[in-house]
Amino acid sequence: MRHRVSGRKLGRSSGHRRSLRRNLTKQLFIHERIETTQAKANAVRGHAEKLITLAKRGNAADGPQAVHCRRNAAAKLNDPDVVKKLFDDIAPRYAERPGGYTRIVKLGPRLGDSAEMVLLELVEE
Numbered sequence: 001m002r003h004r005v006s007g008r009k010l011g012r013s014s015g016h017r018r019s020l021r022r023n024l025t026k027q028l029f030i031h032e033r034i035e036t037t038q039a040k041a042n043a044v045r046g047h048a049e050k051l052i053t054l055a056k057r058g059n060a061a062d063g064p065q066a067v068h069c070r071r072n073a074a075a076k077l078n079d080p081d082v083v084k085k086l087f088d089d090i091a092p093r094y095a096e097r098p099g100g101y102t103r104i105v106k107l108g109p110r111l112g113d114s115a116e117m118v119l120l121e122l123v124e125e
Helices: 014-031 038-060 064-077 080-093
Strands: 033-037 102-109 116-122
Touching: 014 033, 014 038, 014 064, 014 080, 014 116, 033 038, 038 064, 038 080, 038 102, 038 116, 064 080
Parallel strands: none
Antiparallel strands: 033 116, 102 116
């Protein structure tokens, strides 16, 4: 039974899963929309939304709290340019929004293996 077991395995080892989630989240923040499979989009969506909320909290705070939020995001993304874009461009855009920063749009099956493809994008105001 899978009661109260969170996360999706996606047929990968834990390190590969962590890398996949980190890379897809970085690409989402860089390009603001990515085309991927539905399973991967569902796995990445929560991670991306938590990082945007963390950046909003860091922008609202000052002093050590802001530094703490920025360092937490840097530890999860491992790319200083993406962290800068997240805090300076993306988080202020959603300052008044209480959640739901991403949208998943279905595109249909992929030709090679019929995997359900989706467009994961940041919601525009």
